[in-house]
Amino acid sequence: MYNQPTAGPVDTGRVTMDDVIMKTLGLFALVLGFGAVGWYGADQSETLGLLFVMAWVPMFILGLVIAFKKTLSVPLIVGYAVVEGVFVGAISQFFENQWNGVVPTAALATVATFSGMFLAYKTGLIKVTDKFRRIVTMMIIGYAIFALVNYLVLPMFTGDMFGIGGTTGILISLFAVGLASVSLALDFDMIDRAIATGAPQKYSWLLAHGLIVTVVWLYIEFLRLFARLRE
Template sequence: MASNPVFNRFNEDLSKGRLTDGQPQYGQFGTPEQQQQARYGYQGEQPGYPQQQYPGYPPQGQFGQPAPDLEKMYGAPAATATQSGRMTLDDVVTKTLGLFGVLLVFAAVGWFVGKENQGAGMALWLGGMIVGLVIGFVISFKRVISVPLILAYAVCEGLFVGAASGFFNTVYPGIVAEAVLATFCVFAGMFVGWKFGLIRVTERSRKIFGLMVVGYLLFALVNVALVWTGVMSNPFGVGGSGPLGIIISVFAVGLASYSLAVDFDSIQRGVNARLPEKYSWLMAHGLLVSVVWLYIELLRLFARIQSR
């Protein structure tokens, strides 16, 4: 859970105008004739094509027909983002809460299964982490947004988080409550810092952050492999619970925290760009990835501190 490539690809595509959810690129919907009609309000006669009629307006493109009542057109209230099928902040919040609800339900399953059967708990921990990681990358690089895949990711992450939390709480009683509280505090602090401009997200910082995340992801995968293969006896891997290990955990928490600021900024950019409503699922998924990553890194940091 050391990487969130969701918004990395999103921001790159947004800047290059490549965003699509299986529909024509935003701002280029419809055929050239439909785009011309939308731009100029004129529809010429074409052989074999019936004239398109609009409720409340007389036929267009025919001489002798009365022109539309422009005063009524300009006096009508503008369509809201919801009415026009565009993504809103409310959409993102609603779907994020829904995904977290799914995650919490399956986290409870992973927690109680792990308490009843340690072997089954470890299987959920390992299986949920690996399958969730694979699904996460598929979602990130898939050009068409898949809601079932996003829900499947929340299920896998829930099983993983629940089983891992149960194990850590057995070894270090009370550590889960501390990590949950710290996650909420960091989330709120990063949002306030981003909202009031105390934490800046720029194109340069995005690139640097992306490179650092890739480097940490590779390190984390190698670290996990060394622990599971028995090459390293310390359960925390490189650095263990010593000063180096704590520094590594603090660095990871810093990365996960800044990932939240990048997420907030990306969501705002998506809303401003009036992306199709379906993109709210991708935004919610990306935010879920960052929060879970932050929680796991805080859990590891507190466990390292208590192990000293």
């Protein structure tokens, strides 16, 4: 017994980097898979609006439940990835039909930004402090409120899907891309802190969920930015 190696995080049921990576890849695969469903389903104009409603509404509700639920629920996180995939596929099809070539450009920009932010975080170029975390969190909350008004309320009166357009709209999209990019650093820091503090292994699902949500947000903001530039 005394000659046995010291128990590691896996033996004690603690979250590890491998856990987070595998859960992230699993959720990402669901987003891509059901993204294809949303993409081909939205190919017909009469089903596009229906898909938006069928995906966005449950995605919004599930997001709130996951955020405020006291206990972690894996089925809810998996369900969120499914409807998120349908939503991303449908909105990608719409943008590609309106502005040909914008989807692969946004996807490439998302991958490049994710890689750049990961390197910047790991090399210490970006350091996540308590003050940094508070400021970014407040900015995210503020932008979320603004986005609900700008992309859901204003279009009803202006007829423009982007709400505020023109040069101001481009500046808004640039700000949103920057905010989503910086949010990745918060996700990386949260993963490191969870591993360092020995969080329960099940927590890796929530970490993976947060990372996927940020990546999808970044991708959609790139879609808006490039579409606005094309306009």
